[in-house]
Amino acid sequence: MDPLTHALSGALLARAAARLPAQLHPERATLPLRMQIAAGFAAAAFPDIDFALRLIDTLTYLNWHQGPTHSLILLPLWAWLLAWLFSWLSRGRYGWKLFILPACLGIAIHIAGDLITSYGLMLFAPFSTQRFSLPLVFVIDPWFSLIIIAGLIASWRYPQPRNPAIIALVSLCGYVIFLWTLHQQAIGIATHYVDSQAIPQAQISVLPQPLSPFHWKIIIRHDETYHLALVNLRQSDNPQQNQTTWLLPKMAAAYRPVAENNWQSYPQFGDNPAAVTLARAAWLDPAFAPFRAFAIFPVLERMDTSEQGLCVWFYDLRFQFPELPPSFRYGVCRQDDHSDWRMFRQQGLFYID
Template identity: 30%
Template sequence: MDPVSQGALGAALPQSLARAEHTGLAMLCGIAGGMAPDLDVLIRSSNDPLLFLEYHRQFTHSLVFIPVGALMVGFTLWAVFGRRRAWSFRETYVFSLLGYATHALLDACTSYGTLLFWPFSDQRFAWNNVSIIDPLLTLPLIGLIILSRFRRRRWPAALGMLWVVAYLSAGVVARDAAEDVGRKIARSRGHDPLVVEAKPSFANLLLWKTIYRQGNDYFVDAVRLGREPVIYPGSTVPALDLRRDLPWLQANSLQARDVERFRWFSMGYLALDPRFPDQVMDIRYSMLPNEILPLWSIQLDKGAQGSQHVRYRVSRERGPDTFQRLWRMIRGLPLKDTPGDSPAGLGGAQLPVND
């Protein structure tokens, strides 16, 4: 998740266990420990644009690395601040350990993918029960850890932990409900997919993006949960087929290997961007949940030499009414059709889904 959420949760756990006089130390060490694993974003290469995708949420997020990462955080805090202030190294380390331990598990609750069991497995865990940024989760937690610090009491931080557990549990229930609606959408089209996945949209647990594959095509829709769930029909795009979509790509080329690296990162959710025939996109993320307009993709070069990497592209393109449309979808309101606002030209009609 975002660094603020990670730091807040990292502070809450050690604060909820610390003695009254150590709530400030627990808060500081927990924030540092909770945020430290994301320092892996500094692992980059100007020659290999996909290197950071391999290392972000990799070894620093592994469960077996927690004691090591926490030791690095705890020793740094103790060496820079602690010796002059007579901090106990043991307590500094334990508080950092508790904060560090929260990070990977919270990240695994998002849809990005986290390598919890590296180096024993390269499986990316994504439980899809909370958005990468969700103020409804984070703001109450921040208030409670601040209260715990200035009241010098453990109970506000403990209450914050309970809030996080309750919110993430609600996300699991909502995810399962959205997947159930997604299966109904598929059946209404005469489809019977093996897997339907639901991923939360930005900053809420009401509006979800559903994705399933039928034959060679991905189907993307948005589901707004409620007493009577509402769907916003979305887009369809063929799953990436290298022979069909990129017949010129040599199997042993560096670009071909980069495509497979990107496939691993995206958990297989790849398609050729309908707007750009040289770009392969990750369809899991989009500004609006019923769209396939990607937030990131890779660009290939037909004329490139065998030793040239692909280019990594990040897109923040959005229309002037994107957030207005998102807000209407969160509220379950109908949308005005705007032809051409997505690759499939679908504006998002509102349809009720009944049992």
């Protein structure tokens, strides 16, 4: 999920959980409301500090993003460090214990927000690097963000009661439940396709897509072949193709009604029998281990010859979107049959690529 939505969600949760002003309970010290909200905002932005790994290299960042800073095991440690920092920034006017609750809530809602995207979190780091995900929300979802923003605006307009913030959080949960029903519909479509094609031991994955909550990518893996469909769960008819030249409408048009049976096959190592052995050998080479650790749905993009020699390029189907080049493309190259493979990154459309 994008960093701003994370931070705003922390502010909203802190507002919903804010304690009553100290004047109503003079025997109990309480942070001012604005400081509770600010602490929740900052704490919810904190886990994405792992973006600093990008300074090492992109693949290190990709392999460790949403790692230890997104761990439930380490949440108390991060919350304590942030609470201490907030107390220090207040020049000691407020003890660190007063910041613990908004710090915990901010980190917790960040973890929850990323858990419902498709990247995957190391929830039990440092004891396990296994990733967990319930892919319901695309990383940028305007509706998700607008619900949070509306709740914060209403809370600012009516600052005394917590009801607007609580209502916004309940609405957010309702929206996530709605997305779960769409997720189940997409799984049903995939299951029907597997049954109709008699695909044995199929592995089904459905991923939320940009521009609409009704857009889904269905990936079915069978051995070394992927069956992929881009579906629009809202469309039931067969509208005429939009001839616009604008990028976003062209992207949206790629997600087709279920009735169109819009399935494509992607062999993991390409459809050229003469090159499959070479592509598989390049993929399994030790030099490519960092990318293998990252890629969940790897597929061959191409083979070419450059100044690095013969190169074999792969990308992950998770990061392929209509009308755009795939993100995070990596390959291995060698000068001749007797040289060792070396890994290279291909610059993509976006900075993070």
